[in-house]
Amino acid sequence: MTDTERQDQDQDRPATGPASPPAGWPPAGWPPADSPLAGAPPLSATARTQHRRLREQGRSERADLDAVLAAGFIAHLGLPAADGVMVVPTVYGTDGTQLYLHGSVASQSLAATAPVCVTITLVDGLVLARSVFEHAVNYRSAVIYAVPRVVTDPAEKLAGLRCVSEHTAPGQWDYVRQPSRKELAATRLLALSLGEASVKIRTGPPDDADSPDAELGLWAGELPLAARWGQPVPDPALPPGQPVPAHILAMAGTRAFPLPPG
Secondary structure (H helix, E strand, O other), rough: HHHHHOOOOOOOOOOOOOOOOOOOOOOOOOOOOOOOOOOOOOOOOOOOOOOOHHHHEEEEHHHHHHHHHHHHOOEEEEEEOOOEEEEEEEOOOOOOOOEEEEEEOHHHOOOOOOEEEEEEEEEEEEEEEOHHOOOOEEEEEEEEEOOOOOOOOOHHHHHHHHHHHHHHHHOOOOOOOOOOOHHHHHHEEEEEOOOEEEEEEEOOOOOOOOHHHHHHHHOOEEEEEOEEEOOOOOOOOOOOOOOOHHHOOOOOOOOOOOOOOO
């Protein structure tokens, strides 16, 4: 694969003209009318988020960031560390205005002493071209830059932790035992503004259909990737006949990283 599918922030290449949205994205009717970001202002372009390469894959609407965040649940948190740079995978949640990350109060990655970068990447398939150079990946991705804020208000902390839980497994927060005071004291919650973010999306077939390579007589196209949740596997320690909660059963067989409706 070439490096052209990456979120590029190359400061040496000037931007020229407005970016065009990828074909078919977002689908009609997205975001839903009741979304907290319906009608939200566009993403603000900064020196770090302005699209300079593969600008046709860049997106500028806040609804596109909303859609990527809604479809994923694993982020990668990048931050400076004592021995260099640290990148940590983590689950996340969002209330539509900020991103929530959580973990142990002893975690170095949650120290909140410096600006951070958070990325979310969803792979939708391989793009298999007629030459190695033109191979690509269909994907949805977001990069968020922010100075993290440690959430100390008890009510906001509970609400933020619920966002993380419900984003990962909707319905689970109300089904299981709530956090104890001791557990809350051992947990750190970070809030990150969504005010500085970059979104890129690629969809569709290879770009070499009109190139000389089209005369080679080779197959080219897309190999879609759609991860789905499997059937629930009970804890062996459960008593016989313990039913699976309806909200967990409802996830089985559905796409783990869904596309917006349309």
